[in-house]
Amino acid sequence: AKEQYHEFVIQEASVTRLCREHSIMTVNGQFPGPALEIDEGDSLIVRVINRGRYNMTVHWHGVRQMRTGWSDGPEYVTQCPIRPGQSYTYRFTVAGQEGTLWWHAHSSWLRATVHGALIIRPRAGVTAYPFDAAGKPPAREIPILLGEWWDMNPIDVVRTATRTGAAPNISDALTVNGQPGDLYRCSSKDTTTFPVKSGETNLLRFINAALNTELFVSLAGHTMTVVGTDASYTKPYSTSVLMIAPGQTTDVLVTFDQPPGRYYLAARAYASAQGVPFDNTTTTAIFDYSSSSSSGSSSPAMPTLPAYNDTATATTFTTNLRGLRKAELPSRVDENLFFTVGVGLFNCSRGQTCGGPNNTRFAASMNNVSFVLPSTVSILQAHYGGAQQGVFTADFPANPPVQFDYTAQNVSRALWQPAPGTKVYRLKYGAAVQLVLQGTNIFAGENHPIHIHGYDFYILAEGFGNFDAATDTAKFNLDDPPMRNTVGVPVNGWAVIRFVADNPGVWLMHCHLDVHITWGLAMAFLVEDGVGELQSLEAPPPDLPLC
Ligand code: C2O
Structure with missing residues (x-):
């Protein structure tokens, strides 16, 4: 097992979304933040240096943190916040977990822009991908962070709501890897595009980093096979739609076996509450394996997403998931x-x-x-x-x-x-x-x-x-x-x-x-x-x- 050292500098960066320039909180100027990639059993040492203007903490969402509670990160629960100008070093080992987790700010609503993927691969010679007979990794692994974008500073959104007691604003866009996609104004040239290869099978590592929106996700023309959730393997489950709640991750295999072309990945809210406002927009990204003959200006194929209130589809998806292995559960309940x-x-x-x-x-x-x-x-x-x-x-x-x-x-x-x-x-x-x-x-x-x-x-x-x-x-x-x-x-x-x-x-x-x-x-x-x-x-x- 190895040890990785990283520096996360919390700093403002300027980005343009939905036709306007904004200054947002980031890690190292990146949005979404840097992906951490480790092998099972590795240790991470992450020094968080707060050069922003808000109190900050970072939580390693889903990491078991065995006896390392001081590195868990929720403000006022395991630590006081890192104030502007201060730093704190998180130290922990990721053991017995494989798949996709993530990290995010755990202070007020800063996680809207302060988040990133945490990818845990099998440890060479010890564990292996269970979904390939030879344990070989898929041709490509693609982290996909789903999120929400606010035109207003998210800190001000929550402060206003806390002051008035009202419900906070809903987001102004849903995003894939930080970009709303081409169905939103001024966004089409920045639509996230994933170049893929015809005939290949790739592992898509979905993370729902949205603050308040559960999401249906579909990829036009392609079946997705779920192989893991929250860094635990599942029995392979094939479906045309995923439902991912904030905090959850879902690893899926996709084989690009359709006619070469461009295919939309689309995500939209699953909103279970009746009469409560929600962000009813649709975010898109493009999977592109067009050949020179099939490329051009034709628009990508669009998947059909369930209606926002389709509880039957959401429930079917989640209750069909099964652990890959037999549960290790004590027979007693204390x-x-x-x-x-x-x-x-x-x-x-x-x-x-x-x-x-x-x-x-x-x-x-x-x-x-x-x-x-x-x-x-x-x-x-x-x-x-x-x-x-x-x-x-x-x-x-x-x-x-x-x-x-x-x-x-x-x-x-x-x-x-x-x-x-x-x-x-x-x-x-x-x-x-x-x-x-x-x-x-x-x-x-x-x-x-x-x-x-x-x-x-x-x-x-x-x-x-x-x-x-x-x-x-x-x-x-x-x-x-x-x-x-x-x-x-x-x-x-x-x-x-x-x-x-x-x-x-x-x-x-x-x-x-x-x-x-x-x-x-x-x-x-x-x-x-x-x-x-x-x-x-x-x-x-x-x-x-x-x-
Ligand atoms: Cu208490 Cu993902 O967090």
Whole structure:
């Protein structure tokens, strides 16, 4: 295993999108940021130097970070932000994971432009690509980052929303590798083009880096075979459309076996909430294997994408995914948890005017707790130093405080008034955890891509309505469930996941729609340090930023 050193200089750069020039936050002046490419087992040392004008942290999304919680990155959870002029060095090893992950800013909404791919290849002589009989890599590997573009500075978008309590603006464009594509104004000459070779099979590494949009993705004329999600291999699954939620990655094989030509890759929103505004535009990129005779000015073939509200297609895609190998699950369950996830409303304080529905402020919660980040010290530092008082409490509830029909519409707000708090749920080292994530329909039923830091988990089952242990337990796939770090809890439905708490530290769990994390749809697990030197948390690095 090798070690790679990188410097990430956070700096402003000027880019032109949708006819106008903008100054955006970048890493090393690049947007999207630099791709990191490693082999399984390698270590990364990344020094982040903040020459921008905002506080910054970087999160290595999906990296297990075994006992390296100080390098995880969510601001005020595992570290204080790196202030302008300061730097911090992240150090971690990527072991037992292969495929596609990514990195992104984990401070306010800076991840809109501060993100990039993290590609983990098999370790030569140790592991191999499972989808090729000889273990050979595909002819080409193409990282494809799907994103959202705002004409307004994303920091100002979220600041305005936080001040007024209203829903933030939706994005002005969806993007492929930072470019909206030729269906948007002033964008056609910068459309992302992937030159490919007729007859070749390539590995496309999709990352949904959008802030708030789940995406349907299709490639005109070509079948895609999913071989991995979130850096875990899946049984090969062939499909004409992918659904990727923010935070998730999907690796697919495509054979360019159609008549030589140009083919559109297109992505558009899957918007599960009814009556909630969303970016309804379509981003395109072009796969080009035109021969000299087929090239020219004819426009590329366009794929058919599902309707924005096609929940059946979205659900079919995700529930058809299976882990490549048999699950390694303990037969016992030590912690049986049930967390609701949903968007609700806070009352407006007296004398104020609020921008949410009927003079309220938007709020979101898990088990009715609307998560508030600390501001003077990170939760991990407070835990490590044994000084949690005034920073967090360890009383996050294992079950919702009130039970009702979570998916019914127009549930009385008196029954379910989110309460702000910085609460963690304490897990014993090594505990086998089963967690039911139950969507609620307090404001509107909606999918929630729930992401856990520091862990991968198995998705045992998903369904609609209220989870009912008496009948739904029979639906659990204990044989070959997919392993992920982000699960889409279906609109007005539930998902059940399992993991073993084998990684000590403080690990944020949150909805990967940034608008929802802004509103408090988060909590943290505090996993005890266990016994014996190997399991204990190391001391904080000397350059850990202070608040
Ligand atoms: Cu991809 Cu908490 O993040």
